[in-house]
Every structure is written in structure tokens, then in C-alpha cells.
Ligand SMILES: Nc1ncnc2c1ncn2[C@@H]1O[C@H](COP(=O)(O)OP(=O)(O)OP(=O)(O)O)[C@@H](O)[C@H]1O
């Protein structure tokens with residue numbers, strides 16, 4: 001299915017499993033305006049800078065924003081510089097630890113960078129394709145289909161008395177207490193602080209502020225954001241006495257065991273290449289179980305549903321090469337998050353880490369994979385003319401010389417991806433790639449990058 005400015009984004013999200021709830025069916029009709037010249041919607045999604053990077057769960061917000069962009073609407077990514085100081089109780093059993101200003105600033109920089117590179121890349125490609133201007137010098141993407149704002153910019157001006165008088169008066173305590181995020185916490189032993197209880201009003205006020213000042217009329221978020229989003233639509237209705245502000249939530253992305261992708265558990269799938277290399281990111285998707293791959297293709301990629309159906313059929317045919325769908329998924333998601341360069345880096349590292357690969361290794365490629373595999377530094381004298389067997393043990397790749405000998409016999413020990421055939425093989429100058437580095441591999445999985453100090 002071709003996407004155009006006239007495609008109804010709500011229908012698209014629904015077909016792909018990206019729609020949980022909308023505050024009013026009128027949003028659907030607002031998206032399918034028969035008049036192609038009618039004003040596009042302005043849609044926002046907020047991200048509290050509670051870590052230095054966004055993760056796979058947060059990617060859904062960026063994907064949904066991107067779907068809005070692709071259907072001709074404008075988007076705002078909001079960084080919660082103010083709200084992160086309070087901590088969203090939604091979906092949390094315990095109060096969030098307080099973040100100091102330095103951490104908040106570092107996290108904000110990290111997240112702004114990620115959002116800009118993911119959403120900005122698509123906007124720029126689009127703008128480039130349309131051969132038009134990329135906006136003003138001060139804010140190069142403001143005129144394009146997306147902008148990044150920080151709610152600290154307006155919250156730092158808000159005075160408590162004004163807030164209570166102008167906003168708090170319209171918020172009903174009964175409604176606030178009935179929100180899922182509050183009910184759950186009130187039942188817990190620790191209860192809930194007044195500060196956290198206020199969070200929904202802060203997010204609600206953001207929507208009101210953005211509605212009035214930036215023309216934003218839709219807020220999106222994960223299903224746990226419903227209470228905060230409706231706090232905003234209610235404030236807009238009560239304070240401004242207008243309809244026309246909508247909320248949309250998407251389901252939380254779950255693993256096949258039913259747990260959610262988040263940042264608290266081990267092995268979070270970070271979007272920042274500094275926290276998870278494009279190679280590891282790619283490999284994660286390359287290895288997802290068959291049971292998840294079609295669902296992920298629908299949710300995490302922009303491939304047409306027809307194409308996804310064909311891929312699904314392919315999977316059932318005899319002769320299907322295992323992981324072909326995963327390969328496609330990994331390519332599409334890595335390209336969206338890390339761009340063509342990141343995908344190329346993932347391919348290079350995948351190739352470099354494949355024993356028996358034909359590509360010749362250079363220093364940069366081996367250095368590039370060093371963050372993903374164990375590495376060590378040795379002096380030239382500890383490497384030059386040393387047997388591969390001894391080196392496998394001194395670097396910690398293998399436990400013993402006998403294990404190394406056994407592996408050579410089985411054809412499983414590699415030096416710079418070439419199989420070591422001879423037990424007496426010693427390292428010569430030509431084995432040290434670019435005079436700096438070498439790669440030892442024991443079987444397919446265990447690697448050791450050796451830097452020559
Ligand atoms: N798995 C997910 N699927 C979809 N959206 C998610 C997912 N995880 C988080 N989000 C969205 O990102 C927002 C921010 O995530 P939040 O910081 O609350 O929790 P988290 O990053 O999942 O961390 P934790 O692992 O500590 O629960 C959430 O409110 C939610 O809307």
C-alpha cells in the first residue's frame with residue numbers, strides 16, 4: 001500500500017497493531033479529511049530523560065510519530081526536562097529515584113541527539129527529495145515536519161500560585177485519584193507522594209500549553225500514558241472550552257514471554273550507538289524467535305502489509321532459509337534507528353565476526369567490533385613469534401593449551417578469520433593487521449581482539 005498525505009494514519013496504526021485507544025472517533029475523521037489542503041494535525045509524544053538513551057520500548061513513540069509524518073502531519077518530540085524532576089508514577093510500583101541536574105542535562109543531550117537523528121533523518125530525506133529548503137539557521141528543522149521541545153522551557157517560568165489558581169482549580173481530585181497510576185500506588189505499602197500525584201497535572205498542562213502555543217492537537221503515548229493524556233484533553237476542554245484535542249495510545253511492546261521491553265531489566269535494547277553498537281542492535285533483531293518476527297515487522301518497520309504477508313508465506317514454504325525474515329527485520333529497524341551508515345557498520349562487523357569470511361580485515365573494522373567482544377592489549381614482544389596456542393591461552397580466549405590443540409584439530413580456531421591448520425603456527429608480522437591489532441576466534445561465538453600496545 002502506498003502512503004500518501006491523504007492516507008488515514010489512525011487506520012494504518014490499527015492495521016499494524018499500533019493502536020490501543022483513542023479519546024474520540026473524531027480523530028479518525030480528522031485524519032481522513034476529504035480536503036487534501038486542510039491543515040495537518042500537530043502531534044506530540046513526550047520522553048522523560050530518565051536515562052542517557054531511549055530504548056526499544058520508547059522506539060514505538062518515534063515510529064508512531066514517523067507514521068504521522070509520513071501521512072503529512074507535523075510532529076513534536078517533547079523532552080520532559082521538567083517532568084523528569086518529578087517522575088511519572090505510571091506503570092511504576094515504586095517512586096523513581098531523584099535525578100540530579102547534571103544527570104538530567106546529560107540524559108537530555110543524549111535523548112535529543114537520538115530523536116533528532118531518527119526523526120530528522122527521515123524529514124531531511126523527504127526535504128531533500130522535495131528539493132526544498134531545510135528551514136532557518138537557528139533551528140534547522142523547525143520548518144520541517146518535526147521539532148524537538150523541552151518542557152523545562154515553560155515550566156521554569158510557572159509560579160505555584162498561578163498554577164493552582166489557573167490550572168489546579170479545574171482538576172478534580174476524584175478524577176485524579178481514579179487514574180490507574182494512582183490507584184495502584186495507593187494500594188501499595190509505600191503509598192504515593194504528593195509530588196508524584198501531581199505528575200498527571202504537569203503532563204496535562206504540557207498538552208494545554210502546546211495546544212495554545214504550538215497548535216498541537218494530538219498527544220500519543222504507550223498505553224500506560226492514558227491517564228496523563230486524558231488529564232490534558234480534560235484541561236483543554238475545561239479551561240479553553242474547546243473540543244479538538246485528541247489522545248492516542250499504542251500497546252506496550254512485549255517480548256514473547258509477556259514481559260515489556262524497558263530499561264530496568266538486564267540487556268535493554270538501547271537506541272544510542274554509544275550504549276549498544278549498531279552491530280549488537282542488528283544482531284538482536286536477527287535472532288528474534290520466529291514466533292515474534294511477523295508481529296515485529298508490522299510494528300517496528302514501515303514495510304507495506306502486503307509485503308509482510310508475502311514474507312510470512314515465504315516462511316511456510318519448503319526450502320525457507322532460516323532467519324530470512326529476521327534479516328529483513330534487522331535491516332529495516334537498524335536503518336531507521338542508525339541510518340545507512342549504522343547499517344553498513346553492522347554489516348561490516350557481522351562479516352568481520354564470521355569465521356571463514358572472505359573479506360580481508362583492516363584495523364578499523366577490528367577496532368569497530370572491539371566494543372562488542374572481549375579485547376586485551378599485549379606488548380609486541382608478547383605476540384610476535386608466539387605460537388597461536390600460547391596466545392589463545394595468554395589472552396584468556398581458551399582455558400588451556402590442550403583445549404587450543406583440540407580446537408585446531410576440529411578446525412575451530414581462527415586467526416583474523418583464517419582457519420589455523422597447523423598446531424605449530426606462530427604469529428608473524430603479516431598477521432598483525434595494519435601493525436596494530438589481530439582477531440582470534442574460537443568457534444563461531446568466542447572472540448578476542450588483541451591490540452598491540
Ligand atoms: N515496551 C514498551 N512499549 C511501548 N512503549 C513503551 C515501552 N516501554 C516504555 N514505553 C513508553 O515509554 C515511556 C517511558 O518509559 P518509562 O521511562 O516509563 O519506563 P521504561 O523505560 O519502560 O523503564 P522501566 O524499565 O524502568 O519500566 C512509557 O511511559 C511508555 O509509554
Ligand SMILES: N[C@@H](Cc1ccc(O)cc1)C(=O)O
Pocket residue numbers: 045046047048078079080083088151202203204206207225228
Ligand atoms: N510521562 C511520559 C513522558 C512525558 C512527559 C511530559 C509530557 O508532556 C508527555 C510525556 C513518560 O513517562 O515517558
